[in-house]
Amino acid sequence: MAADLQTVAQLLQATLDPQQHKQAELGLKAQEKFPGFSLLLLNIVATDSLPLNTRLSGALFFKNFIKFNWVDEEGAYKLPENEVITIKKELIGLMISVPASLQAQLGESISIIADSDFWTRWDTLVDDLVSRLTLDNAKVNIGVLEVAHSIFRRWRPLFASDGLYTEINHVLERFGEPFVRLLISTDQQIDANTNNKDVLKQHVDVLNLSVKLFYDLSCQDLPPIFEENLASVTKLLHKYLTYDNPLLATDDDTESGPLEFVKAGICEAMTLYMQKYEDAFGELCKPFITSTWSLLTTIGPETKFDILVSKALHFLTAVASINNHAQNFNNEEVLGQVVEKVILPNVSLRESDIEQFEDEPIEYIRRDLEGSDADTRRRAATDFLRQLLEKFETLVTNVVGRYITHYLAAFNKDPTSDWKSKDTAVYLFSAIAAKGVITTTHGVKTTNSLVDIVDFFQNNIANDLIADTGVEPILKVDAIKFLYTFRSQLTKAQWSAAFPPLVKNLASSNYVVYTYASIAVERVLFLTNDAGQHIFGKDEITPFSKDLLEHLFLLIEKDSAPEKVQENEFLMKCVMRVLIVIKDGVLPITDSVLRHLIKITDIIGQNPSNPRFYYYHFEAMGALVRYAAPSQPEKLENHLYPPFAGILHRDVQEFMPYVFQLFAALLEARPQGPLSEYYKALIAPVLMPTLWESRGNIPALARLLSSLIPRSAADIVANEQVEPILGIFQKLMAGKSRTELYAFDVLEAVITSCEVSAIQQYFPTILTIIFTRLNSNPPEKFKHRFVRFYHLISSRDQSGLGTDFFIQNSDTVQDGVYVPIYLTIILPTTQQLARPLDRKLAVFSLTKTLTDSQAFANKYAKGWGKTCDALLKLLENPPVPVSSDDIGAEVDVDDIGFGVGFTPLNTCKKIARDEWPEVTDVKSWVASYLKSADARRDGAIGGYANTRLEPEAQAVLISYMR
Secondary structure, three states, X not given: OOOOHHHHHHHHHHOOOOOOHHHHHHHHHHHHOOOOHHHHHHXXXXXOOOOHHHHHHHHHHHHHHHHHHOEOOOOOEOOOHHHHHHHHHHHHXXXXXXXXXXXXXXXXXXXXXXXXXXXXXXXXHHHHHHHHOOOOOHHHHHHHHHHHHHHHHHHOOOOOOXXXXXXXXXXXXXXXXXXXXXXXXXXXXXXXXXXXXXXXXXXHHHHHHHHHHHHHHHOOOOOHHHHHOHHHXXXXXXXXXXOOOHHHOOOOOOOOOHHHHHHXXXXXXXXXXXXHOHHHHOOOOXXXXXXXXXXXXXXXXXXXHHHHHHHHHHHHHHHHOOHHHHHHHOOHHHHHHHHHHHHXXXXXXXXXXHHHHHHOHHHHHHHHOOOOOOOOHHHHHHHHHHHHHHHOHHHHHHHHHHXXXXXXXXXXXXXXXXXXXXXXXXXXXXXXXXXXXXXXXXXXXXXXXXXXXXXXXXXXHHHHHHXXXXXXXXXXXXXXXXXXXXXXXXXXXXXXXXXXXXXXXXXXXXXXXXXXXXXXXXXXXXXXXXXXXXXXXXXXXXXXXXXXXXXXXXXXXXXXXXXXXXXXXXXXXXXXXXXXXXXXXXXXHHHHHHHHHHHXXXXXXXXXXXXXXXXXXXXXXXXXXXXXXXXXXXXXXXXXXXXXXHHHHHOOOOOHHHHHHHHHHHHHHOOXXXXXXXXXXXXXXXOOHHHHHOHHHHHHXXXXXXXXXXXXXXXXXXXXXXXXXXXXXXXXXXXXXXXXXXXXXXXXXXXXHOOXXXXXXXXXXXXXXXXXXXXXXXXXXXXXXXXXXXHHHHHOHHHOOOHHHHHHHHHHHOOOXXXXXXXXXXXXXXXXXXXHHHHHHHHHHHHHHHHHOHHHHHOOHHHHHHHHHHHHHHHHOOOOOOOOOOOHHHOOHHHXXXXXXXXXXXXXXXXXXXXXXXXXXXXXXXXXXXXXXXHXXXXXXXXXXXXXXXXXXXXXXXXXXX
């Protein structure tokens, strides 16, 4: 049976309707299983008679289908060979022929295929592209260049390697000359169509893509074809840096036109050449420097020029970073011109900035924050100024200092109508006061010694922070941002004075003010001194945490629409940080915090739209579980079960990995005692194979299952669920490096919780699966986990397991397989175990092997000696005790990548389990265990020591036994 076009087209159409979306997606998932489904999607994309949005939905679905179904983890095709061949043959021609909105999706699909296949399994691609280039058909050329750019841009962030250079050379041999010819013919077409608006615009679009490709092809090394033609190519590019044609201008002040993108791309490419190929480009760059300067001094303040201004400033920054070019700026008069004509126009507030501050506050904040990737004029101008400061510190500080004084004086003369002057002054001061990189953890770490930051704050800024009225909101934000930027420069005493007024600004009625206050409060609570201690700890924050949290929740819940509640991730990040800092100080206010967090979960679960917000939200829940659940487990289990179960029931994919982690953390908070009915009811759904199909769920599901098993082992055995659990272990092992470590989590939970009689029959199969993987060159991490698993079995002789149990089951798999595994994997890897608890476990395992294993007593006399040596080595490097509060919440959460994948919650990380918590002094345990075993076995251990050990090891062991 095959999928049919009409059905699939209707389902694609239905995915666009929020009411039918979920059902339609399920229908498409069912159609995916039919042969030829991918070609059917392409057929839909190609069918002109279908509505454009159906075709677009088809292109999107095709891209996602290819993403997950093109190749497996080993790089082998998952689709039938005939589909693979047809897709590669048809895709490029199709992309060139369809409307632009569909081209983008198909271009991404080509890029995904190229990731695994280009160029060795798709060596015809470049020839295919070149054969389609034309001298004058802009539409076709755009399609070809879109495809080329979607593939070649992947080179930009990569590190150099032989494979990468082989690929680039393969492309340049075929594409280099035709590309240069295309540049020339495009230039001719633009000249020929100067007065023909529509045709002209198309050829300028070709030029825009050509400039991007010029960058792609040059990003790793200077291509010989460009080096040979560098004078003529850069002359052509320079022509378009200064080119103008009113037909290409847009009427809208906010919308960049094709020419702005071309010029911005040229500046970006010239920046690359300045940074990497200055030796070849050094003389040719001079006209670019002059033209960029004149561009920056004549261009208007409209936002449509922002992208061009920022790229032009990046180019001048690159120029200023090279000593012989930088000397052009080493002069007070020139620097005055730079500040007046380039820096000031681009750092001063524009009407559009003020409008955004008032109308789109959250966008204003995201753009304004350091590290935001938006190309803002302010950021680029600041980078240029800082580059000049790095080269000529005294000169730049003096020149800019004069402007700061001038603007402060203008403000003081007329504070009401000339408040923007103060904003400019504060901005300029921050720009020259900060040196080096501004970090997300500490803000500015090194400063310009020629300025006094605290003095400037006290004289010009502190009043704006404290005043209740009469301060422009933007100046209030400047004051908060100044504290935020220079937070590392203030002493504890200075912070103790500045912190209460900072917190007070959370009560502002202005969105940007209270949001910036929450950003600054959160970062200050994260701040540590040189000794790694937090500047403000639990004792200082707990007394006012109740009011602080209540207020933050009030701001978050102000508008109850799901998209509004989760709009402002900065507020939720502050809630999370307060909960992390106050630790168990949350206990008296648990009810209120719980109520708010549950309410927010219910609202945003209707339509999750901001991954950062809900990540911080679940981290906040994790902190609450971590610090409140140990003393109030029933309360948290009972209150959190309904909202979490609701998420699973409604299949809110984005939240599921978080919910599984929190369920697990709740269970781990109370490791003993029978499970409540709620949690017993979770076991069957958690074992459903469909849940484990989503890779993002696996780490969290494995943790949840590993937490459920110890609390319900008897029920699991009685309900015959051991086998399905081991089925999950087997599935995770088959996932190789992506999931096999989680397989051990599940397996260890079963082994340590169930009676031996319940697992004995499965043990040979378990070992067969593990030994097969050991034979296929697994990564070191796998060997470490296997060795930990071995020691877990070997040390648990009191539960009917032990070394001999492992040996007997290994022999069932293959006679004699144990010895080579023990000698080549277990013993050497044991010494590499890094985690203290793993080393402790190994000490117990090896000690019990020496004292209680029949096989080592009788059959493996040599092995007994080697085991003893391994044990003594471990004891000489004793495991360090683990501190109980090893919280990973201080991983800065901005470093975490969000996506469909798994994001771990740092606030409720799984605490490593100590199998022998009652033993704190490992050496003395070994000594007494050896002594009592020797007595129990009539001096046998001492006898083995005398006959099986070298004198040195013998002396050490005997000293223990004494």
